[in-house]
Amino acid sequence: MSLRVGRGFDPLAALAEEPLAGRASPARSRLRSQALALARSEALVEAAYSYCIVALEEPVTEWLCAGTERLHAPWLLPAAGRLTAIACGACTLGPLLERRVAELFAERRASLAVALDQLGNEALMAVGRRAQDRIAADVARRGLTMAGELRAGDPGLALEAQAAVLRLAQAETVGVSVNASHLMLPLKSTSMVLGVGVDLPAAQWSRCDHCPTRDRCTVPARAASAQAAAGNAG
Numbered sequence: 001m002s003l004r005v006g007r008g009f010d011p012l013a014a015l016a017e018e019p020l021a022g023r024a025s026p027a028r029s030r031l032r033s034q035a036l037a038l039a040r041s042e043a044l045v046e047a048a049y050s051y052c053i054v055a056l057e058e059p060v061t062e063w064l065c066a067g068t069e070r071l072h073a074p075w076l077l078p079a080a081g082r083l084t085a086i087a088c089g090a091c092t093l094g095p096l097l098e099r100r101v102a103e104l105f106a107e108r109r110a111s112l113a114v115a116l117d118q119l120g121n122e123a124l125m126a127v128g129r130r131a132q133d134r135i136a137a138d139v140a141r142r143g144l145t146m147a148g149e150l151r152a153g154d155p156g157l158a159l160e161a162q163a164a165v166l167r168l169a170q171a172e173t174v175g176v177s178v179n180a181s182h183l184m185l186p187l188k189s190t191s192m193v194l195g196v197g198v199d200l201p202a203a204q205w206s207r208c209d210h211c212p213t214r215d216r217c218t219v220p221a222r223a224a225s226a227q228a229a230a231g232n233a234g
């Protein structure tokens, strides 16, 4: 199990180029620009990620045994190929942005607070994409394949697994912890578990497929548009 850490990059750089998804009003676009300028001028984003690719004990069952941790993640069991490891990652923006959001609310500048919070969500997604790209490259270098993505608390992986995922990702290296309610701290943090193995077919499922909050959640649409943008850029 070897730890990889990424920091010192700027997820806001790409966001500054990206227009707001959908038909954003001029007022919303203006607020986003203000939030971006604020995040930049006060250096509110300290992006970082850590991940480890951890071998699974044989035989691999729906209770995945990785080191001293056990995760119940039957969705990762592939229809073909061989699941041999999991990649566990943690991503964060650090604590400054969420503190600034709280201050803005306290100052009754709610519109800017909301815009900054949303910008933080976009930035965190960008950090997650970067971490996944690095993991995919790492996995490919080892001659392995990667398929399936779970996040503790979403369908497919219980929220109670969060602490184990963060231990496997060695998330404390980038300042991410979990409290007794399984909430990650800083709040603008996220974690992921990806299947790694030999000749794994592409997963035919997504953690969002049967999510009860899918209709209200903006993540699938934003992830799809980011993927399309990356495809166009490539």
Ligand code: SF4
Pocket: 154, 155, 207, 208, 211, 212, 213, 214, 217, 218, 219, 220
């Ligand atoms: S729809 Fe949203 S809340 Fe549901 S699993 Fe997907 S990202 Fe998570």
